[in-house]
Amino acid sequence: MESGPVNLNEFEELARKILLKMNYDFFSGGAEDRYTLSENIKAFQRILFRPRVLIDVSKIDMSTSLLGFKMAAPIMVAPTGLLKLANHEGEVAVARAAAACNTIMVLSFSSNRTIEEVASSCDAVRFFQLYIYKQRDVCITLVKRAESNGFKAIVLTVDTPRLGRREADIKNKFVIPKFANLEGLLSVNAKSKGGSDLEAFASATLDDSVSWKDIEWLRSITKLPILLKGILTAEDARKAVEARVAGIIVSNHGARQLDYAPASISALEEVVRAVSGAVPIILDGGIRRGTDVFKALALGANAVMIGRPIVYGLAAKGENGVRQVIEMLQNELELTMALNGCPGLKDITRNHVQTEHDRLRSML
Numbered sequence: 583m584e585s586g587p588v589n590l591n592e593f594e595e596l597a598r599k600i601l602l603k604m605n606y607d608f609f610s611g612g613a614e615d616r617y618t619l620s621e622n623i624k625a626f627q628r629i630l631f632r633p634r635v636l637i638d639v640s641k642i643d644m645s646t647s648l649l650g651f652k653m654a655a656p657i658m659v660a661p662t663g664l665l666k667l668a669n670h671e672g673e674v675a676v677a678r679a680a681a682a683c684n685t686i687m688v689l690s691f692s693s694n695r696t697i698e699e700v701a702s703s704c705d706a707v708r709f710f711q712l713y714i715y716k717q718r719d720v721c722i723t724l725v726k727r728a729e730s731n732g733f734k735a736i737v738l739t740v741d742t743p744r745l746g747r748r749e750a751d752i753k754n755k756f757v758i759p760k761f762a763n764l765e766g767l768l769s770v771n772a773k774s775k776g777g778s779d780l781e782a783f784a785s786a787t788l789d790d791s792v793s794w795k796d797i798e799w800l801r802s803i804t805k806l807p808i809l810l811k812g813i814l815t816a817e818d819a820r821k822a823v824e825a826r827v828a829g830i831i832v833s834n835h836g837a838r839q840l841d842y843a844p845a846s847i848s849a850l851e852e853v854v855r856a857v858s859g860a861v862p863i864i865l866d867g868g869i870r871r872g873t874d875v876f877k878a879l880a881l882g883a884n885a886v887m888i889g890r891p892i893v894y895g896l897a898a899k900g901e902n903g904v905r906q907v908i909e910m911l912q913n914e915l916e917l918t919m920a921l922n923g924c925p926g927l928k929d930i931t932r933n934h935v936q937t938e939h940d941r942l943r944s945m946l
């Protein structure tokens with residue numbers, strides 16, 4: 583009997599075999615030369631551990647909280663759109679799995695199941711991800727619907743004034759299913775002339791004049807805490823704190839936007855230093871192992887989010903697959919903590935990892 587996947591990479595392999603090529607290419611793809619896509623993985627591999635021994639690790643506590651909301655471990659679900667292309671249950675299956683694993687899911691605005699369907703599917707803490715659209719009334723309606731359906735924060739994605747150039751989608755003439763949340767709100771003719779429909783839709787709807795003053799505008803329409811997703815520099819991290827956001831997500835959008843942006847793990851430390859504890863920091867991009875989660879925490883993240891592995895779990899085995907993906911990562915983190923001599927998250931320090939910068943500095 584063939585055994586099931588034993589790690590997140592094997593889930594990707596299974597999903598690749600199951601999915602239509604056009605859909606697998608959309609989920610797995612990155613921008614242009616996909617330099618950042620490979621760096622998101624390789625940069626983690628260049629970080630090594632400095633494990634400590636002879637510490638009692640018979641009990642490991644991974645529990646934590648973010649903005650006051652408790653989680654079993656600092657591993658959250660990143661917003662990913664168009665999940666009907668992976669499984670007919672789409673975001674509802676992901677929401678149920680996240681709830682079962684006692685973690686926070688960020689629901690993408692571009693989901694194929696509505697805010698209301700996800701909210702009524704199970705009881706859990708959830709955040710809602712938003713872009714700023716040319717039609718501001720669409721943003722207002724979505725934020726109000728998220729509020730009235732019990733979502734606890736707004737995650738504003740700020741790295742997408744325009745859609746990155748995803749050449750696989752252009753070649754495949756990628757066709758998008760309906761954005762469930764926009765039904766009756768927005769009617770746009772988004773048929774590409776020979777390229778990706780997503781690109782056509784994005785250029786018709788995304789507001790590329792968005793600037794820092796719009797954070798104030800967003801605050802004026804909601805009382806929910808606002809997190810900014812897509813910060814990669816100390817300069818922008820300081821501006822985000824000045825703009826009184828509740829949290830920062832260090833992210834390059836899974837390398838789907840600006841190619842040759844740094845791996846998000848490589849940008850983490852400068853953001854952590856700039857913010858110096860003022861707000862929580864979440865990291866996403868390239869997390870495939872519990873060891874990656876530990877490295878991000880050691881470099882100052884409060885939590886991480888995972889994108890593609892959730893989609894692959896969903897494609898491979900539906901809700902159960904998503905649960906297995908989250909549990910695998912939680913179990914791997916627990917083992918990594920034990921082997922590094924860290925019984926609790928507070929025991930994980932900068933001294934537990936050695937980056938390439940550390941190695942270069944030690945040679946000077």
Ligand SMILES: Cc1cc2nc3c(=O)[nH]c(=O)nc-3n(C[C@H](O)[C@H](O)[C@H](O)COP(=O)(O)O)c2cc1C
Pocket residue numbers: 608609610622660661662663690691692711739811833834835836837838866867868869887888889890891893
């Ligand atoms: C298929 C797919 C769809 C995504 N959709 C969104 C989205 O709607 N909004 C958003 O802010 N980020 C979106 N992202 C980016 C993720 O939130 C996250 O930043 C990224 O996937 C993390 O990298 P990882 O996939 O290596 O874990 C998407 C990513 C993928 C792969």
Ligand SMILES: CCCCCCCCCCC(=O)C(=O)O
Pocket residue numbers: 662663692713715745768783784787788835838
């Ligand atoms: C009404 C606004 C339309 C915005 C179109 C952009 C959709 C992006 C979909 C998912 C995504 O972020 C991704 O990386 O893919």
